[in-house]
Amino acid sequence: MKSIKYIIIFIIALTTSSVFAQEEVVFEAKVSKKKLGINERLRIDFVMNKDGDNFSPPSFENFTIVGGPSQAINNSWINGVKSFSKTYSYFLAPKKRGKFSISQSTIEIEGETYKTLPVVIQVTAAVDKPKDPNDPNYIASQNVHLVAEVSNANPYLNEAITVVYKLYISPNTGIDPWRVLDNPRYNNFWSLNIDMKEYKLINTTFKGEDYRYVILRKTVLYPQKTGKLVIEPLTLDVKVQVPTNRRNFFGERQMSIVNRTVAAGNRTIQVKPLPEEGKPLDFTGAVGDFNFKVTTNKSELKATEALEAKIGVSGKGNLKLFKLPKLTLPSSLEVYEPEHNEKVSTNLSGMQGNISDSYTIVPSFQGNYPIPSVSFSYFDLKTKSYKTIVSKELIVNVTDGPVNGALTANKDEDKGNNKHSVEMSSSQFAAFKTRTNLVTIETRDFFKSKMFWSFLLLPFLAIPIAIFVRRKKDQRDGDVVGNRIRKANKLARKYLGEAKKALGQKESFYNALERALHNYLKSKLSIVTIEFSKEKIQELLKEKAVNIATAVAFNELLESCELARYTPLSDVEMQQDYDKAARVISALDKQIR
Amino acid sequence: MKKTIYILILLISSLSTAQNTALFDEGNASYNEGDFQEAITRYEDVLNTGVHSSELYFNLANAYYKLNRVAPSIYYYEKAQQLAPNDKDIQNNLSFANNMTIDAIESIPEIGFSKLFKSVTNKFSFDIWAVLAVVSVLLFVSFFLSYYFSYSTNKKRFLFLSSITSLCLMVLTLAFAFQKFSYDQKDNPAIVFAQESDIKVEPNLRSETAFELHEGTKVQIIENYKNNWTKIKLTDGKTGWIATQDIKAL
Numbered sequence: 001m002k003s004i005k006y007i008i009i010f011i012i013a014l015t016t017s018s019v020f021a022q023e024e025v026v027f028e029a030k031v032s033k034k035k036l037g038i039n040e041r042l043r044i045d046f047v048m049n050k051d052g053d054n055f056s057p058p059s060f061e062n063f064t065i066v067g068g069p070s071q072a073i074n075n076s077w078i079n080g081v082k083s084f085s086k087t088y089s090y091f092l093a094p095k096k097r098g099k100f101s102i103s104q105s106t107i108e109i110e111g112e113t114y115k116t117l118p119v120v121i122q123v124t125a126a127v128d129k130p131k132d133p134n135d136p137n138y139i140a141s142q143n144v145h146l147v148a149e150v151s152n153a154n155p156y157l158n159e160a161i162t163v164v165y166k167l168y169i170s171p172n173t174g175i176d177p178w179r180v181l182d183n184p185r186y187n188n189f190w191s192l193n194i195d196m197k198e199y200k201l202i203n204t205t206f207k208g209e210d211y212r213y214v215i216l217r218k219t220v221l222y223p224q225k226t227g228k229l230v231i232e233p234l235t236l237d238v239k240v241q242v243p244t245n246r247r248n249f250f251g252e253r254q255m256s257i258v259n260r261t262v263a264a265g266n267r268t269i270q271v272k273p274l275p276e277e278g279k280p281l282d283f284t285g286a287v288g289d290f291n292f293k294v295t296t297n298k299s300e301l302k303a304t305e306a307l308e309a310k311i312g313v314s315g316k317g318n319l320k321l322f323k324l325p326k327l328t329l330p331s332s333l334e335v336y337e338p339e340h341n342e343k344v345s346t347n348l349s350g351m352q353g354n355i356s357d358s359y360t361i362v363p364s365f366q367g368n369y370p371i372p373s374v375s376f377s378y379f380d381l382k383t384k385s386y387k388t389i390v391s392k393e394l395i396v397n398v399t400d401g402p403v404n405g406a407l408t409a410n411k412d413e414d415k416g417n418n419k420h421s422v423e424m425s426s427s428q429f430a431a432f433k434t435r436t437n438l439v440t441i442e443t444r445d446f447f448k449s450k451m452f453w454s455f456l457l458l459p460f461l462a463i464p465i466a467i468f469v470r471r472k473k474d475q476r477d478g479d480v481v482g483n484r485i486r487k488a489n490k491l492a493r494k495y496l497g498e499a500k501k502a503l504g505q506k507e508s509f510y511n512a513l514e515r516a517l518h519n520y521l522k523s524k525l526s527i528v529t530i531e532f533s534k535e536k537i538q539e540l541l542k543e544k545a546v547n548i549a550t551a552v553a554f555n556e557l558l559e560s561c562e563l564a565r566y567t568p569l570s571d572v573e574m575q576q577d578y579d580k581a582a583r584v585i586s587a588l589d590k591q592i593r
Numbered sequence: 594m595k596k597t598i599y600i601l602i603l604l605i606s607s608l609s610t611a612q613n614t615a616l617f618d619e620g621n622a623s624y625n626e627g628d629f630q631e632a633i634t635r636y637e638d639v640l641n642t643g644v645h646s647s648e649l650y651f652n653l654a655n656a657y658y659k660l661n662r663v664a665p666s667i668y669y670y671e672k673a674q675q676l677a678p679n680d681k682d683i684q685n686n687l688s689f690a691n692n693m694t695i696d697a698i699e700s701i702p703e704i705g706f707s708k709l710f711k712s713v714t715n716k717f718s719f720d721i722w723a724v725l726a727v728v729s730v731l732l733f734v735s736f737f738l739s740y741y742f743s744y745s746t747n748k749k750r751f752l753f754l755s756s757i758t759s760l761c762l763m764v765l766t767l768a769f770a771f772q773k774f775s776y777d778q779k780d781n782p783a784i785v786f787a788q789e790s791d792i793k794v795e796p797n798l799r800s801e802t803a804f805e806l807h808e809g810t811k812v813q814i815i816e817n818y819k820n821n822w823t824k825i826k827l828t829d830g831k832t833g834w835i836a837t838q839d840i841k842a843l
Contacts, residue, residue: 328789329695331694332694368689372788428685431655433651436649437648439644439646440643445720467741
């Protein structure tokens with residue numbers, strides 16, 4: 001730019017000088033640089049286009065004059081136009097840091113005094129190496145740049161980013177083949193270098209200037225850690241062709257070759273963690289855009305045959321960087337370690353392809369085996385949300401083979417017998433049952449119920465009761481008098497019950513009494529029906545060897561029964577007859593065997 | 594009056610059983626045509642009326658098995674087996690259903706005397722043992738009384754021995770009844786219904802996961818905590834807490 005300015009000024013000066021015929025006088029101060037390190041030097045030229053006298057330099061306070069003043073006069077005739085310039089040059093070294101201005105200098109040209117404008121110079125801290133503008137190394141450093149371009153400086157964890165290394169070369173320099181000195185180690189990244197097959201020079205602008213660049217290398221990175229991560233620089237040794245001031249015979253500039261070490265500066269990347277919100281439980285770190293499938297190569301097979309189940313993820317994303325979900329299978333299936341397959345290609349946009357786990361399964365028993373649904377979760381970068389794909393549940397039907405846990409069917413066939421014996425194969429899934437006997441679900445337990453306890457304990461009570469009863473009986477058997485009374489009472493109760501009820505009513509009482517006496521004899525002597533005359537009774541009693549007194553008493557009773565129909569009798573007599581009847585019956589009972 | 598009520602009750606009950614049998618037959622027809630969902634609905638209608646049978650549970654379990662629903666299938670096979678412990682068809686189909694389960698849990702085998710004792714105890718339900726105890730009590734009392742009332746020495750000796758034997762029998766059967774009762778009290782099996790369930794070390798969600806169980810696994814319930822958590826024990830002796838809604842008690 002500066003040079004352009006100078007050229008323009010020069011052209012203007014030329015044209016004006018030609019147009020206005022040297023009327024314009026130019027006197028100005030030119031510095032080699034306006035900003036320099038304290039250990040650098042500065043050249044200041046005071047240039048005029050007409051010869052003058054009495055040049056007085058400025059005071060140069062804060063600077064020491066290292067060289068100068070030197071005078072140079074330049075006269076040239078080009079196409080009949082004369083140009084003239086006279087230059088006073090000083091080489092200055094700054095004394096201290098800061099901003100200083102070089103004050104005006106004056107000169108008298110054709111009797112008039114001209115002044116330069118003051119120049120402000122900034123003196124900075126010492127630079128590593130005083131830059132000598134003519135040093136080829138310096139030129140090389142100014143004209144060759146290595147830049148690492150990062151596609152995304154703020155990616156998510158496991159989001160692919162690319163780093164493109166570009167070597168910028170200014171148009172007036174050239175480069176010879178380079179050598180990589182230091183390959184960056186991408187700590188905390190999963191990285192893949194994509195080396196370029198050919199290098200193309202592409203014109204571009206760099207920092208506002210015309211440049212050419214060549215892409216050296218592309219690298220795909222997957223950050224594996226959150227936070228600030230540093231990408232180490234790539235360092236190259238480049239042979240740079242630098243133009244020199246010397247020219248060859250044909251007037252072309254001669255190039256000198258300089259070895260130059262260039263490095264892309266450190267780049268820092270801020271890696272965002274994946275959002276915690278809505279993170280599925282089965283998330284294993286897959287980031288990208290995926291498709292998920294569980295397939296089997298057979299849905300029906302025989303036992304001991306092999307079956308292959310495949311869990312596969314395809315799509316774009318960090319395919320090599322997450323674990324596939326595991327297949328959970330019924331424990332009765334024999335499952336071998338899965339075989340892992342990867343078909344992944346990596347380009348600038350990241351990995352794409354598919355990965356899969358193949359399980360070999362051998363069922364040893366027949367039946368239906370479900371392969372449960374498997375879910376796979378990933379973080380979708382487009383929508384910035386988690387997505388879950390759930391595979392469908394698959395059923396594998398094993399048709400032939402033994403049943404787990406059941407007795408193996410005896411399949412031996414009698415070979416001598418031509419008839420095919422019908423055997424019940426127990427290794428089949430049994431069909432439904434056609435008949436049932438439904439009962440209520442509500443059941444009352446018998447055990448520990450009141451009924452149970454009473455049934456259990458009450459029988460024991462029977463023992464003491466039985467013993468007590470037995471004792472009582474023995475006691476009674478021992479008591480002779482009491483027994484007799486009891487017996488008489490019993491007989492009386494049996495036969496004289498009716499008579500007793502009628503006690504007090506003469507007519508019915510004696511009727512009943514008579515009937516009772518007759519009945520008693522009938523039952524005692526096993527007589528069916530005979531006429532009961534008194535003589536007959538006496539005879540019968542005699543036959544049975546009954547005591548005469550008793551027989552007489554019996555007779556008397558019968559007589560009194562007859563008598564009573566015609567004579568009035570008191571209650572007392574009735575009672576006496578009743579007691580007598582009781583006594584007689586009891587006495588008879590003992591004597592008739 | 595009383596008689597008519599009895600007749601009415603008998604009529605209604607026979608009517609309802611007839612209805613249930615019709616439902617059962619309808620379920621069987623649907624099952625036979627392959628409409629298992631419909632069959633399940635019918636069978637469950639029968640269950641909802643408050644009656645059951647091992648065959649009903651068996652058919653219901655079969656229908657669930659055909660629909661590949663592991664947990665309910667095993668659940669109803671177990672139910673059927675509770676009512677008919679020695680049915681070969683139930684055992685056979687239960688082993689089919691168990692093939693579908695994911696968890697493999699080994700059981701600790703019992704050995705020697707305890708195995709014998711257990712197998713004898715499990716021969717009968719505690720009600721049967723109780724009935725046996727009552728019968729032996731009655732035997733004992735009748736033998737004892739006849740011993741007490743008999744006079745001949747030989748008879749007396751025989752009856753005495755018999756009565757003592759039946760007394761011992763009664764004590765034994767009563768002990769078995771109690772033992773069986775306590776076994777049944779401790780035996781609270783449940784089936785895992787959740788497809789996958791984490792078994793925690795403590796009854797809360799924060800705690801560590803001890804292990805995982807899958808649909809159809811049979812577990813023993815030990816205790817409950819606040820209705821949300823149930824402590825379970827596996828046949829291999831592992832214990833842990835499971836969310837109560839993940840299991841269904843038999």
